[in-house]
Structures are given as C-alpha cells and as structure tokens.
Amino acid sequence: MDRRRFLKVTAITGTSAALASCGHPENQIIRFVPEEELTPGIAVWKPSVCPLCSAGCGVIARVMDGDAEVFRNGQPGVTRMGLARKLEGDPAHAVSQGRLCARGQAALQVTYHPDRITTPLRRTGERGNGAFQEVSWDEALGELVSRIDELVGKGQASAIAFLGRPRRGQRQALVGEFLRALGAPAPVSFALFDDGVARHANELSFGRYQLPTLDLARTRYLINFGADFLGTWNSPVAQGVAYGRMRQGQPGVRAKFVQVEPRVSQTGASADEWVVVRPGTEGVVALGLAHVIMREGLRPATAAGRAGTLVDGWAGGLPQFTPQEVERRAGVTAERLERLAKEFVTYGPSLAVIGGAALAHANGVVQALAVNALNALVGSVDAPGGISFMPTEAPPARPARSLRDLVSASPQLLLVDEANPVFATPSAARVGEALRNIPFIASFGSFIDDTSVLADLILPDHSFLESWTESSPESGAMEAVSMTAPPAMRPLYATRAMPDVLLEVSRRLSRPLDPPLPWQTFEEVLQAPPAAAPAAPARAASASPVTWADAQFDGDAATYPFHLLPYASQALHDGSLAHLPWLQELPDPMTTAMWCSWVEINAHTARQLGIALGDMVEVSSAHGSVRAPAVISPGIGPEAVAMPVGQGHETFTRYASGRGANPIRVLAPVEEPATGTLAWSATRVRLARVGGPDGSLVLFAGATRERPDHHGRG
Amino acid sequence: MAHRWGMVVDLDRCTGCEACVTACHAENNIPTVGAAEAARGRAMHWIRVERYWEGEFPEARLTFRPVLCQQCDNAPCEAVCPTYASHQTDEGLNAQVYNRCIGTRYCANACMYNVRFFNFFHPQWEKPLQLQLNPDVSLREAGVMEKCTFCVQRIKAAKSEARAEERELVDGALQPACAQACPAGALVFGDLNDPESRVARLSESPRGSKLLEEYGAEPKITYLQRQGWHEPDAQ
Amino acid sequence: MNRTRNNPLADDLVRPLFHTSVWFYGAVLVLATVVLAGAAAWGYQLWYGIGVAGINWPVFWGFYLTNFVFWIGISHAGTLISAILRLVNARWRRPVTRCAEVITVFALMIGAMFPIIHLGRPWLAFWLAPYPSAREIWPNFRSPLVWDFFAINTYLTGSLMFLLLPMIPDFALVRDRSTGWRRRIYGALALGWQGTTKQWHRLESGMQIMAIAIIPVAVSVHTIVSFDFSMATVPMWHSTIFGPYFVAGAIFSGIAALIVAMAALRKLLHLEAYLHPVHFENLGKLLLLMSLLWAYFVFAERLTVWYGNEHSEMAVFWATQRGEYAPLYWAMVVCNFVIPFPILALRQLRTIAGTVVASFAVLIGMWLERFLIIVPSLAHKPLPYTWGDYAPQPVEIIIMVATFAAMILLYMLFSKFVPIISIWEMKVGNQPHPPVVTEAEDELAGLWRARP
Incomplete structure (x- = not known):
C-alpha cells in the first residue's frame, strides 16, 4: 500500500467513523480548534517549579502534543494541545541541579489525576x-x-x-x-512537618529565621541528629546531590557520617555509624559532645559565640553534660561519646544537623539550640563544609x-x-x-x-x-x-x-x-510584585540563655510503654501525596511496603508480644488507637514503635481514601510552646496484637536479609 | 566502533531515595497495578532498590542496591526465548520485542536477577492518566514480558540528533531516566566502548564488581561497593 | 494363563464396543461436564488475561507447568514400557500393551496442551513451528522450549503410529463382526487388512522398527522436558542429574498410571479373565524398582546440593526440607517411597489392591515432585529480595481437574470404540507356535516371565 492509498483509506474510514457517530448524541464529540502550534512528536521543554514540598526545585516539563478531553467555555470536548509528559530537574536551577526526587517525578500525576476537580x-x-x-x-x-x-x-x-x-x-x-x-x-500556613522549630532556633542562634543550606559536598565529618535530609527534610534533592559528592566526589577522601536517632531512617541507612538514643535526648548528646570538646580544650567555649551563650551553662563548659550523664540520660556510652567528640573536631570540616523527629518535642527549641551551638563551636557556621543561610530577598516570615x-x-x-x-x-x-x-x-x-x-x-x-x-x-x-x-x-x-x-x-x-x-491577573502581580513586607528585625542578640529541659511525653510509661515515632513517608511525605498512584506503588525504601500503612516493631518486642510479620496490631495512646499490620525491624529499639505518616485518609481520591492508618490522629495535642507546632514525637503508646494478617501489608520484597538462611525469613 | 551501553552503580552514593523508580515509571509507561495486584506479586518496577539488613539492633545496618536489567553480554534470558523476542542488539542491549513475545515467561525464570516483568492483565490508565504516557515508548498488552531497555528511545533520539547535527554523541549528555533523576549521582550511564567515557573509567574501579558474577552472564552493569570509614592519618 | 479358545476371547474383548450400559452414559456426562468446566475456565483466562492464574513475580510458572511435566511423565507409561516389553518379548505383556500405549497418546495430548494454556498470548503458539514466513524469523533453536515442541510432536506422532499399527488386525476383526456404519468405519480403519502372511510380516517388522525407534524418542522427550529446567541457572534446576531423574520419574508415574488404568478396566469391563494378578504383580515389581531408583535420585540430588552448600541452592533446599514447602516435600517422600516400598516389596501385599494403593500414592507423590521442582526454586532465586511465593487460583485448579476428567473420558471412549486389549496378540500368545513370531524368547525376557 503506498502512502497516497493509505491516506485515502484512512480518510474514508475516518469519515465513515464520523458519520457512524452521527445520530448518537453521546458519540458526538466536539473537537476544538487547536490553541497552539505544535509539531507532532517533537518535544518542547518548559520550565516550572515542583509544588509538592517547600524545597522549590526547578523542573522542566517535556511537552508534546496529544489529544485531551478538555473543558472550554464550560463545554466538554477534545482538543489537540501540548501536554506535559515527563518532569526532570532543571539543570539550570541551583537547587535541583538537573535532578529530581521520586515525589517530584510523580508530580505529573497531579495534573492528570482522574479525581481532579474539573469545575467549581x-x-x-x-x-x-x-x-x-x-x-x-x-x-x-x-x-x-x-x-x-x-x-x-x-x-x-x-x-x-x-x-x-x-x-x-x-x-x-x-x-x-x-x-x-x-x-x-x-493568612495562616499549616503543614505537619513545617520546621518552625528549626527556623525559630536558627533565628535565636544565628539571627536567621530560615532552614540552613548544608555544604555536604565539602563536609568531612557529619553528625546528623534525626534529620531525614536524604529523604523528606529541607531540600532533599540538593542534599542528595551534595551527599553524592561527600561520598565519592573527591578521590581518596570520604567523609564520615554518624546518625544519631532512635530508629534508623532512610537517611540513617546510609550512615557509617548509627548511634541509638532515647527519643528526645538528641540535644543531650550534642551538649555532651560540646562538653568533651571544651573539656579537652579542643575548642574554647567562646568559639560558639552567640549560639553558645544561648545555652545555659555553656560558658562553664556544660558541667552537667558529662559523658557519664549523657550515658545515663540518652543511652549513648561515655566512651563512644568521647570518641565521637574527638573525631568530630579532628576530622573536619565538621557539620552537625538536627531536624525531623528530634525537634518534634516540647523541648524542640533547646534541642536545636544545642546542635546550633555545637556547629558554632567547631566553626562550621558559614564555613565550607558547614551550614550556611541562603541569601534571599524574601526570607521566610515568622508566621x-x-x-x-x-x-x-x-x-x-x-x-x-x-x-x-x-x-x-x-x-x-x-x-x-x-x-x-x-x-x-x-x-x-x-x-x-x-x-x-x-x-x-x-x-x-x-x-x-x-x-x-x-x-x-x-x-x-x-x-x-x-x-x-x-x-x-x-x-x-x-x-x-x-x-x-x-x-x-x-x-x-x-x-x-x-x-x-x-493588578488584573497574577501574571501582572509577578511583573510588578507588591513591596516585600519589611523583614522582621532579627531577635535581639541579648536573648537570654535557654536552660535544657527534658523532653516530656504524653502517657505514663507503665500504661503506655512505647514511644510512638511517626515519620514522613518517603513516598507520600506528610500524606498530601497519597493520591498519586505512582507514589502509592513506590516500595518504601526500608520495608518495601506499597499501598499500605505499617507499624515497625523491634524484633525482641515482637517476640515478647507474640507478633509476627503482617499481624494486625493496635497502637493506642491516651487519645485513641489505630490498627495496622506489623513489620518486624532490626532498625528500631525495644522502647519504640514507628509508623509512617501519609495513609489513613478518610477522603482523598480513589487511590488513598480509606487506605491504611493515620498515626497523627492518635497523637497527644502537645505543642512546642515557642512556636505552637505539634510535638509529633511526644506521645507514648501501648501495643497489642489484635489478629493475624489481614492481607493489607503489601511488600515488594521477599526476604530482608542477603543471606536469609543465616537468620531465617522475615 | 559500535556503542556498547553500560552502567556503573555507585553503592556508596545510593541513598535509597527511589527517584530512579518513579522516573522509570514515568519515562517507560510502566503500568501501576494497584494494591490488590501488587499484593499478589504483580507490581512492576524495572528498576528497584533492593535493601538488605545486616546485624541486629542496635548494630543493625542497612544497605541499598539498585537493581535493573544487567544487560548481560551472555544473557540467559535470550537463549531460552523460543521466538527471539528477547535478543541482543548490536549495541549490547538485551532488547525485548514486545510484538514477538508469546508469554512463555521462560526468560523471566532464566534471569537470575528477576528484572523481567510480565503483563498479567491489560495495563490500565484511568482517564485521563493516559495523558502522562510517553509517546516514544510503546505500550505492552496482556501476556507480554517487559523489562528495562536502558531507555532505548532516548538512545535512538540522541543518536539521530547527533547524526542530524553531524557530531559524535557527548558522554553524559545521553542518560536513561533513572540516571538522570538520581540526585546523588549513583547511576552513571555511557558507552563502554569509549575508553574516555566516565562509565568506562568507573567500570575499572577497584571497588567494582558485577552482581552474581559467578553465573557468568557477563553483565554490563558494574557495582562500586560501599566503603567504610577509616580514620584518616592524623592531621 | 487362561487358555480360552478363540471365539470367547474375541467375544469378551469386542463386547464393550457393542454393548453400552446406562452407567457409561452417566459417567460420560459427568466427565464431559467437568471437561467443559475446564474449557470454560480456559476461556475465562483467555478473556481476562493469564493474571487470573496464581503465577506472579517471581514464580512465573505454577500449576500449569506442573501439570505439563506430570502428564508428559504419565505418557511414559505406555509406549516406552510397551516397547521394552515387546523388544524383550515378555510374554505377559500381551494384554497390557494397548491399554498402556493409549495412556501415552492421551497423556501426551493433554500434557502438550498445558504449555499453550500457560502462554501469555496462546493464540501465537504457532510461532514455535518453523514455518516459512515473509519476515524470515525462525524459532530460536537454542531454546529448550523449541526442543520441547519438536520432541513432544515426534513422540506424539511415534506413539500414535505405535498404537495404531497393532490395532489394524483388530479393526479388521471388528469390521468382520459388525454391520452397517460400523462396518464402514472399521473397514476404513482396517486399511484393507486381510490377514495375509505378507501383511502379518509387514506388521511385525513395522512393530519391531517402531519399538526400537520409540525408545530413544521416549527417553529424549523427558530428558528435554528436564532441560526446560536444567538449562536455566535457577537454584536446584541447574543440575546434571535432571535428565535421567526426569526419565526415571516419568516411567515411575507412568507405571503407576498404567496399574490404576488396568485395575479400572479389569473391574469395569470385566476383564478378569485377561488381566491377572500376575500382571499387577509384575508391574508392581517394576514400580518397586522405579521407586528405589527414584529414591536414589532424590538422595543423590539432595546430598550433592547439601554438600555443595551454595547459598542460593541452600535456600531452596531448606525451604523444601524444613521450610514452607516441607509438608509437601515430606508428603512426596511418603507417597513415592514410604507407602509403595513396603507394599511392593512384600509379596503378600503385592496384590491387585496393594499395587493400586501404591500406584495412587505414587501418582500423588510424583505430582508433588513436579510442583516441588518448579515452585520452590522460582520462589528462591539468588537475590533474596526477589523471593516470593505462589498460591494456585481457582482457574488453575479447575483446568487441572478437567484434564484428569479428560483423561478418564478419553480412555472410556477409546475402550468403547477399540478393543482395549489387543485381540490378535492375545491369540498369538495363546498359540503354542505363534504364526509369525518364531524366534525363541530370549534370556532377558525370561526374567520377566510369569511364574506359573
């Protein structure tokens, strides 16, 4: 069949198809005139910004033509139009640097979601x-x-x-x-993981109400107190890029990465050393490190400047944070603390980071201040390999x-x-x-x-x-x-x-x-923006020292023996992405779970309570309970259970409604007093097996060990 | 000289973030199967990040390992396919001709990496999710095996572009979706026949090894092993 | 041996062709319903996709391939055993050969369906055949599945000829005894047989050639089926022992199927006069030998894997030995050895009932063996991240049950249209000096000769 004949045949069949549809009103599709000139099959890349988290990654969208069912002037019909087909990081954007995280890739599905609202x-x-x-x-x-x-x-x-x-x-x-x-x-801004505590502490310590930029690429010793900087915290793509350089960017140089947290997070999985601490005592470890550094004369107390003076007892060398005391309160051995402190100073540039669950306590601010002071002590503020604050015309405003x-x-x-x-x-x-x-x-x-x-x-x-x-x-x-x-x-x-x-x-x-x-339109707003509100003056430098306060937990330890550690889901973040099918079917990096919620339980605890993989367990606080299948994990201590946030929506499109459980609902409404943000790590719970597997735990992986015959399955 | 596409996976850089997984889904029109089918072991991830635990609490340690088709030189999937649906291209890709596949699933059994995925049902995109589909990648019907192609559509496009502009391909400019997305730069793609390419040089790294090398499939993906921290010489 | 005269023998053996009881029709109806249910199940699978079966990632082969190997194994009952018995001229074989050969043909037909049923796109199965096409694409001759295609087709063709050749004189006999449409049909099937010496001679040499030719084919078929597995580097598949192991297993299950079939025929068609306890005893001895051989193969296979201690193989080893597949594994050992061995080893138990019990056990055990070869290995491939499991779905179970019904149905219908015991061979056996087979029975045949 030559081309001419092919065209003729397709023209005839096309016409007859069109004729055949006449007389059936439901088959009469209005075809709108194309609104733009597009070359079929040729992709155009257009810049945009990923809206899914506050990192603000610049992206480029691959736009190609296609037929879409659209509404024009209140009328449904079909038109040929440019459609975004793929998102990539914008190579020209200093944050995303041509890279994009899993969630950013899936942002495409926001536009084409079958349950998107199409009209008022x-x-x-x-x-x-x-x-x-x-x-x-x-x-x-x-x-x-x-x-x-x-x-x-x-x-x-x-x-x-x-x-x-x-x-x-x-x-x-x-x-x-x-x-x-x-x-x-x-206006009021609300997000579960809003980092208000970190910004507040940074304003106190450094005069910047802002999250820091981490110069990981040049860091040689990193101590991270619970911040999921490779997953969901702050600017994950930029931090991921920098992390790659920190690991293998320079031949022969490889930084050490120490993770201090009660449960191994996805970020913690990449650490060289995992230091288990009791929830809410991360700051104790930070102050203990500072104590050793000052005691050994490795750095003078004054090196920390204002960030140091904000911590009560700093000038005196933090006498109440001896390694023995840290061991008693945080569960980190004194020898280990001494070693970490010396390594931290010796093998710089050093960097300490705190975020996530560590700050989601009523004592979040003082925890952050402790780490800020530690950074200042070793000279890693505004220094290569340390933290810095992005110069910005419109810094975040204190709400x-x-x-x-x-x-x-x-x-x-x-x-x-x-x-x-x-x-x-x-x-x-x-x-x-x-x-x-x-x-x-x-x-x-x-x-x-x-x-x-x-x-x-x-x-x-x-x-x-x-x-x-x-x-x-x-x-x-x-x-x-x-x-x-x-x-x-x-x-x-x-x-x-x-x-x-x-x-x-x-x-x-x-x-x-x-x-x-x-302005008539938002486009005009962007061309002639309103005058920036004057930035709130930085807090007076004479802010009074803050005394360490232990984290307080809701629920007494006898009735509620476990700390509940909710964490941002790698795929669904704070739950606002649970409607995207690509992310629902993305295996969780740690558990490989898809489409579900789960409760991570220490193996020893699970044995004691007779809980096996997939069994339904009930997590109860003084304020309610949720049920989810159990996942037995070697990465969590016997005193804690962890649950991902993200599922458990009552209403949120066909993909997320009624799926899984929402641990946030059972939390105690404890707030960090200075910022009013929810202290989402401050609730104690009890745990009970309520039944066998209900089939809701969907795991992508089979075994969890590379040599399962040595450990048994599961 | 013909190209020979290969990859290096630096396990020391991989953070397990799975940007590669979603990027692959988006680029290659991989269907989402839904919770019920996923529970029956039908989820399709051409690239996956395997994770393995070592040790017990509190000394537990986790390792991530992205696994995708290893594009073996001596691929066991190719020999067993009765219809040549699975075959080796001139550039060393293990190609899967969807139209030629009759669905014996023998290739998937023969593959020790389990990186082949089968369309148990017709893939569905609930309207208008079909608008996200990449027009450069064909859809697969029920009963057909599919797998990582090293984004062959990108390779073809880059080659024809280079030919039109009468130039050679630039190392690093052509990347499969997974490597392009990877924030940490753990995935490096390129031409193994170009001794100057980054992938060729990294393949020679002393940290390098092949996955399940003992099976003799001669994979074209080299894994650079994760390193430990050693106390540097006193400064 | 029962020395009946010619006429009663022919009367007895031809009777089922002319007289049919109500029970027969009832049974056919029931079985046909089950077979139709299987066909409907397959239709359902074709319509919705192979996903309605339980196969998954990574267990891409499940019940269908288990049944494929099982039925191909059953097919070894007939032709191979019959050919060996013919070659060694075991006199007691005469009433056994045809019912054995029929098993082969039907089991092969059923078995060969499974690879098609299990295909993702079964309507394209013809691409396995090397037909000339405009695109000049041939099947991949490196693929064991293509070897399968040829091996099974060769074996099916050979077995069909091996079955049909000695049926010619019996068709002539039926032709001579019937009238009307029966006479015309059987006349056509008899291919003009007149019983001349020349025809007898040609028949005998044809049989001789076929008997010799079919043995290597039969051995190769199940070896090639084993190659489907052993050519893939899947833990515990990639084994040099698989060829003989599969052939031995095939003969093992084949003999068991034959014993069950003979017992059923004896009972239902009242062939007590032709199928004697001695036949069951002799086949029981064969079954005992195969049981021992099977146990030896399993022992050798397991011991080498255990000593090899290669970790991906050990994963499969332990999964079957004491893990999630252990109940099935030990059930297999019980069925294939613990039950049949004492029954078949003790002369008092080696009765018709005893051998039938042992045979049923072996059929179950050998089915489990096929399942345990396929599924645990696929569920435990070298990367533990990809481990999985498998649960059969209704469609697979219905199709499997339907094939068993189909086997019984085909067998019943066959016995309705063809004398299930070769009448002329029985006659030959009853004459002191067979008209054509003049050579003395050799030493080996003597070993198998029934005790008086």
Whole structure:
C-alpha cells in the first residue's frame, strides 16, 4: 500500500467513523480548534517549579502534543494541545541541579489525576458527606463574593480567615495583600512537618529565621541528629546531590557520617555509624559532645559565640553534660561519646544537623539550640563544609498566626488553599470539629480531601503545570535562587488560578478594597510584585540563655510503654501525596511496603508480644488507637514503635481514601510552646496484637536479609 | 566502533531515595497495578532498590542496591526465548520485542536477577492518566514480558540528533531516566566502548564488581561497593 | 494363563464396543461436564488475561507447568514400557500393551496442551513451528522450549503410529463382526487388512522398527522436558542429574498410571479373565524398582546440593526440607517411597489392591515432585529480595481437574470404540507356535516371565 492509498483509506474510514457517530448524541464529540502550534512528536521543554514540598526545585516539563478531553467555555470536548509528559530537574536551577526526587517525578500525576476537580462545586448534602454539584464560575464567585460582602458589611471582616500550605513568593504575598485590604487577619500556613522549630532556633542562634543550606559536598565529618535530609527534610534533592559528592566526589577522601536517632531512617541507612538514643535526648548528646570538646580544650567555649551563650551553662563548659550523664540520660556510652567528640573536631570540616523527629518535642527549641551551638563551636557556621543561610530577598516570615489562633478565633468564613489540617492534626486537637462549625468554607484545592470535603464551595485551582509558578527557596543552594515560570501547558478543565480568583473577587466586592489591588491577573502581580513586607528585625542578640529541659511525653510509661515515632513517608511525605498512584506503588525504601500503612516493631518486642510479620496490631495512646499490620525491624529499639505518616485518609481520591492508618490522629495535642507546632514525637503508646494478617501489608520484597538462611525469613 | 551501553552503580552514593523508580515509571509507561495486584506479586518496577539488613539492633545496618536489567553480554534470558523476542542488539542491549513475545515467561525464570516483568492483565490508565504516557515508548498488552531497555528511545533520539547535527554523541549528555533523576549521582550511564567515557573509567574501579558474577552472564552493569570509614592519618 | 479358545476371547474383548450400559452414559456426562468446566475456565483466562492464574513475580510458572511435566511423565507409561516389553518379548505383556500405549497418546495430548494454556498470548503458539514466513524469523533453536515442541510432536506422532499399527488386525476383526456404519468405519480403519502372511510380516517388522525407534524418542522427550529446567541457572534446576531423574520419574508415574488404568478396566469391563494378578504383580515389581531408583535420585540430588552448600541452592533446599514447602516435600517422600516400598516389596501385599494403593500414592507423590521442582526454586532465586511465593487460583485448579476428567473420558471412549486389549496378540500368545513370531524368547525376557 503506498502512502497516497493509505491516506485515502484512512480518510474514508475516518469519515465513515464520523458519520457512524452521527445520530448518537453521546458519540458526538466536539473537537476544538487547536490553541497552539505544535509539531507532532517533537518535544518542547518548559520550565516550572515542583509544588509538592517547600524545597522549590526547578523542573522542566517535556511537552508534546496529544489529544485531551478538555473543558472550554464550560463545554466538554477534545482538543489537540501540548501536554506535559515527563518532569526532570532543571539543570539550570541551583537547587535541583538537573535532578529530581521520586515525589517530584510523580508530580505529573497531579495534573492528570482522574479525581481532579474539573469545575467549581457547591456542597449539596450534609457537610462532609462528599455530595457536590457542579456550578458555573459566575455562580460560584457570586456566592463567595456575597458571603464576603455580607461579613464586610456587618463589620466582621476580621472573621474571614485564610488557611494555606507554607509557601513563599508572590502568590503568598498576594494573599496577604488581599486579606489586609479586606481587613481580615493574616493568612495562616499549616503543614505537619513545617520546621518552625528549626527556623525559630536558627533565628535565636544565628539571627536567621530560615532552614540552613548544608555544604555536604565539602563536609568531612557529619553528625546528623534525626534529620531525614536524604529523604523528606529541607531540600532533599540538593542534599542528595551534595551527599553524592561527600561520598565519592573527591578521590581518596570520604567523609564520615554518624546518625544519631532512635530508629534508623532512610537517611540513617546510609550512615557509617548509627548511634541509638532515647527519643528526645538528641540535644543531650550534642551538649555532651560540646562538653568533651571544651573539656579537652579542643575548642574554647567562646568559639560558639552567640549560639553558645544561648545555652545555659555553656560558658562553664556544660558541667552537667558529662559523658557519664549523657550515658545515663540518652543511652549513648561515655566512651563512644568521647570518641565521637574527638573525631568530630579532628576530622573536619565538621557539620552537625538536627531536624525531623528530634525537634518534634516540647523541648524542640533547646534541642536545636544545642546542635546550633555545637556547629558554632567547631566553626562550621558559614564555613565550607558547614551550614550556611541562603541569601534571599524574601526570607521566610515568622508566621503571624498559627492554626490554633485561627481555630480559636471562630472565623465565619474560611478560605482553604490545599492545607489539610483535618488529616494532619491529632483527633484530640478537635480541628475537624472546629472547622465544621465555621458557617462558610471555600476551598481552592484540586482534590476533595479530608478538609476540603467540609467545604461549601470549591473553586478549583489550576495544577502547577497550568499555572504561573515561582521558586524562592530558603535553602538548598549557596546563592540566592529565584525564578518564575509561565504555565507549561494550557489548563485542561474549567479551573482558575487561585490568585486570579482572589483578584476577581476583589473586583466584584460591593465595597471596593481600600487600597484597591492594582493588578488584573497574577501574571501582572509577578511583573510588578507588591513591596516585600519589611523583614522582621532579627531577635535581639541579648536573648537570654535557654536552660535544657527534658523532653516530656504524653502517657505514663507503665500504661503506655512505647514511644510512638511517626515519620514522613518517603513516598507520600506528610500524606498530601497519597493520591498519586505512582507514589502509592513506590516500595518504601526500608520495608518495601506499597499501598499500605505499617507499624515497625523491634524484633525482641515482637517476640515478647507474640507478633509476627503482617499481624494486625493496635497502637493506642491516651487519645485513641489505630490498627495496622506489623513489620518486624532490626532498625528500631525495644522502647519504640514507628509508623509512617501519609495513609489513613478518610477522603482523598480513589487511590488513598480509606487506605491504611493515620498515626497523627492518635497523637497527644502537645505543642512546642515557642512556636505552637505539634510535638509529633511526644506521645507514648501501648501495643497489642489484635489478629493475624489481614492481607493489607503489601511488600515488594521477599526476604530482608542477603543471606536469609543465616537468620531465617522475615 | 559500535556503542556498547553500560552502567556503573555507585553503592556508596545510593541513598535509597527511589527517584530512579518513579522516573522509570514515568519515562517507560510502566503500568501501576494497584494494591490488590501488587499484593499478589504483580507490581512492576524495572528498576528497584533492593535493601538488605545486616546485624541486629542496635548494630543493625542497612544497605541499598539498585537493581535493573544487567544487560548481560551472555544473557540467559535470550537463549531460552523460543521466538527471539528477547535478543541482543548490536549495541549490547538485551532488547525485548514486545510484538514477538508469546508469554512463555521462560526468560523471566532464566534471569537470575528477576528484572523481567510480565503483563498479567491489560495495563490500565484511568482517564485521563493516559495523558502522562510517553509517546516514544510503546505500550505492552496482556501476556507480554517487559523489562528495562536502558531507555532505548532516548538512545535512538540522541543518536539521530547527533547524526542530524553531524557530531559524535557527548558522554553524559545521553542518560536513561533513572540516571538522570538520581540526585546523588549513583547511576552513571555511557558507552563502554569509549575508553574516555566516565562509565568506562568507573567500570575499572577497584571497588567494582558485577552482581552474581559467578553465573557468568557477563553483565554490563558494574557495582562500586560501599566503603567504610577509616580514620584518616592524623592531621 | 487362561487358555480360552478363540471365539470367547474375541467375544469378551469386542463386547464393550457393542454393548453400552446406562452407567457409561452417566459417567460420560459427568466427565464431559467437568471437561467443559475446564474449557470454560480456559476461556475465562483467555478473556481476562493469564493474571487470573496464581503465577506472579517471581514464580512465573505454577500449576500449569506442573501439570505439563506430570502428564508428559504419565505418557511414559505406555509406549516406552510397551516397547521394552515387546523388544524383550515378555510374554505377559500381551494384554497390557494397548491399554498402556493409549495412556501415552492421551497423556501426551493433554500434557502438550498445558504449555499453550500457560502462554501469555496462546493464540501465537504457532510461532514455535518453523514455518516459512515473509519476515524470515525462525524459532530460536537454542531454546529448550523449541526442543520441547519438536520432541513432544515426534513422540506424539511415534506413539500414535505405535498404537495404531497393532490395532489394524483388530479393526479388521471388528469390521468382520459388525454391520452397517460400523462396518464402514472399521473397514476404513482396517486399511484393507486381510490377514495375509505378507501383511502379518509387514506388521511385525513395522512393530519391531517402531519399538526400537520409540525408545530413544521416549527417553529424549523427558530428558528435554528436564532441560526446560536444567538449562536455566535457577537454584536446584541447574543440575546434571535432571535428565535421567526426569526419565526415571516419568516411567515411575507412568507405571503407576498404567496399574490404576488396568485395575479400572479389569473391574469395569470385566476383564478378569485377561488381566491377572500376575500382571499387577509384575508391574508392581517394576514400580518397586522405579521407586528405589527414584529414591536414589532424590538422595543423590539432595546430598550433592547439601554438600555443595551454595547459598542460593541452600535456600531452596531448606525451604523444601524444613521450610514452607516441607509438608509437601515430606508428603512426596511418603507417597513415592514410604507407602509403595513396603507394599511392593512384600509379596503378600503385592496384590491387585496393594499395587493400586501404591500406584495412587505414587501418582500423588510424583505430582508433588513436579510442583516441588518448579515452585520452590522460582520462589528462591539468588537475590533474596526477589523471593516470593505462589498460591494456585481457582482457574488453575479447575483446568487441572478437567484434564484428569479428560483423561478418564478419553480412555472410556477409546475402550468403547477399540478393543482395549489387543485381540490378535492375545491369540498369538495363546498359540503354542505363534504364526509369525518364531524366534525363541530370549534370556532377558525370561526374567520377566510369569511364574506359573
């Protein structure tokens, strides 16, 4: 068959197929005129920013043409358009450096998710039962505007609240401008793993309310206190790149990496030495190391500068943190501590890092201060191989209000932008109940999750690939990084960018904003951004020394013998990614589990309680209980059990709803007092076997040992 | 000289983050099978990060090892395939011709690395997840074996681009999706026949060994073993 | 031996062809239903994909291949045993050969179906055949599966000829006794047999040639089936012992199947006059020998693996010896040795009932052996990360049961259309001087001769 004949045949069959579909209205697909010029089969790379965590990795999207079912002017149909097919790290971006983590790779599925909200929705049934009906944008915006008008008219603009995820950049600035002009209180950011404690301590020690950039590539001795810097903490891609260099970047030079934590994390797995500590005593070890260094005269106490003076007893050489005392309190032997201290000073550049579970205690700030002082003592602040703070035009702002403030103010109208506090707060904090009592909730999220299911109105945002995106990370590179990128593809559905919606609302209000917002679109905002709010002055250098306080745990040790250690799931992070099938089916690096929750239990403990791999166990705190299958692990101590965060959504698309268990729900609502963040490592639990395997534990791997015949299976 | 594609996996760099796994899924249109099928052992991961525990608490230690098709020179999968669906290309890739595969699954049994995956059912992409598919990679139907291709579509594209621009391929510019994603740079891909390539030089490392070398399959992937820390000479 | 005269013998043996009881129809109905259920199960699998079976990563072969090897093993009952007995001219073989040869043909047909059933895309199975195609792609002759394809086809063709050749005089006999459509059909099948000396001569030399030719084919078939496994470097597959081990195992299960089939025929077709306790006793002795040989092979295989102490092999070894597959493993040892050995070794127990009990045990044991060769090894390949397990699914079990039903059904129908005992050979055996077979029975044959 020659080409001409082929074309003829396909033309005829195509026509007849089109004719055949006439007369059946359901077969009549409207084909829109293509909106862009694309060469079939030729890929175009377009920049964007990964939105899934706060690292702000620059990405490039591979855009190729294809047929997509879309909404145009409220009309469903098919069009030929540029579609993002793959995400890669942007080689020109100083944070991602051409690399991308597993979660960033899966960000593509946010746009093409089958359960993405395609049009505005209005709640029809009982609040929370998930019944919504489609409404037009005009109607939806009209309703939101009338609600705001009503409150403003009654002089209750202060009862309008905004709850979003922690973001930086113009989007967040615009939200702030909008609320300020409206007379509403400042927006509230909420995320389970928000690192407020670390930033707060860094501000105290170094005058920077910011997460540090780790110069791992030049570090020669790294002590890490529980920070999952290779997995989920801070800027994992940048840290991964630097870690590779730390290991094999220079021939013949290989740094030592010591991990101090009660349970081996994915990051800890790569360490040369694992130091088991009792939960909440990481700072004791750090101060013990400082004690030895000062006692031996390896560094003078004054070398730590302000970071040192913030720690009570520093100038006197921390006499209460002798190795013997550290051994008693943290469970690290005195000899080991002495050795680590000497190695740490001798084989520099040295670096100490703290993060994650170590700071999720009521004493989180003093734990962080201890490590900051240790870094300062060995001269690894703003030094090669140490920590530094990225110079940035808009450093992260200390949040003006917390979720607790928002809830206790009983707002009348709540705008939710992707935050999911109903999932990510303890049941005992009763956030869900508080939200249910808010008369009107509007959500901008693209998915119906545990929180947005409570909304009265859903105004779906574009996906990040369909939006203007910006990256202004606080860490991950030595130099300032800032970028904005236009949409990588046209929107698929009748969605609107949240900033544009806010601007539209501001124009429709019956009483115009004063002063009016000077922009028509978010694009204009990016071109002429609002003046940056003046950075809060650094805390006075004369901050008084902080006295060490032991971590406090909820639940008495006799009834609740185990520490519950929740941790960020490698795939699902804080649970906000549980809707992405690629990540659900990604085997957990430690357990190889997919599509499920589990409880990690020490082998000896499991034997004592008669628990075997896959058995259903119940983890109970004083505030509730969850059930999940057991995984027996040699990487956790007998006094603790660990559970990944991420599953256990009641409502979050077909892939995550009703799957697994959420350990956050059973936590005690203990907060770190200075920052108000949840102390998610401070709960004690008891453990009971409640049944045999229920089949929910899905493991990719068979055996856990390379030579299982020496150890037995499991 | 013909290319001979190979890889070096530096276990000292690998952090077990599994960026490679998702990158591979995205690049190669690998189906997600769902919880029920995954529980029955049907999850498909052309590249996986094997982890093994050593020792007991508190001396337990964990090692990660990315395992993908080793692209053996002397591949056991190829000999046993009755229809030549599994065969060696001129550039040393163990290719799988999906259209030629009748689904005996013998190749998967013969492969001691277990890096071949079978389509037990027709793969499904719930609408509109099919829009994520890479148009350069064919989809596989039920009853067909599939496996790592070293992203042969990227190799082909890079070669035709180089030919159009009348130049040689640049070492490092062409990478499979896993190597491109890997933050720590644990995966290094390149031409083993180019003595100057990074992969060829790293393959000669004294840390290098082949996985299950004793089976004599002559894999083209070299693993650089993880190192321990030794106290440097006093400074 | 029962010295009946010609006519009653032919009457007895032809009777089932002309008289059919209600029970027969009932049994056919039941069996056909089961077979149809199997066909439906296969249809279901074709429609939804092979994923409805229990196979998975890494246990890519399961019940289907177990049944394949099992049925190919059963097929060794017939032709091989019959050929050996013919060659050594064991006189007691005469009533046994045909029912043995039929087992071969049917078991092979059933066994050969399994590799097709287990394919991911069975509609493309014809790609195994070396037919000329425009793309000039031939099957890969390095693949043991292609060897299988040829070996099984050769054996099936050979066995069919070996079965059909000596049926010609009996077809002629039935033709001569029947009328109407039966006469026409059997006349066609008899290929113009007139019983001339020349025809007898040709038949005998044809039989002689086939008997000699079929033995290496039979040995090669099961050796090649064993090569499917031993050519792959899977722990405990890659073994030099597999060729003879599989052949011995095949003959072992084949004899057991033959004993069961003979006992059933004897009972149901009232052939007590032709199938004597002595036949069962002789086959029982053969079974005893094979049981010992089997035990020897297993011992040799296990001991070498244990001493080799290669860790991936030891994983399979321990999984079967004392791990999750140990119950099946020890059940196999009991079925293949502990039960049959005393029954067959003690003359008092080597009765018809005794040999049937032993044979049933051996059939179960040999099925387990095939399963234990395939599944534990695939579940424990060298990288422990990839270890897995296997649980059969309903579709696999239904298809397996259906093939057993199919075997019985085919056997029943065969015995309805063809005299299940070779009438002319019985006649030859009953004459002091066989008309054609003139040579004296040799020494070896004497060993097998029944005691008076």
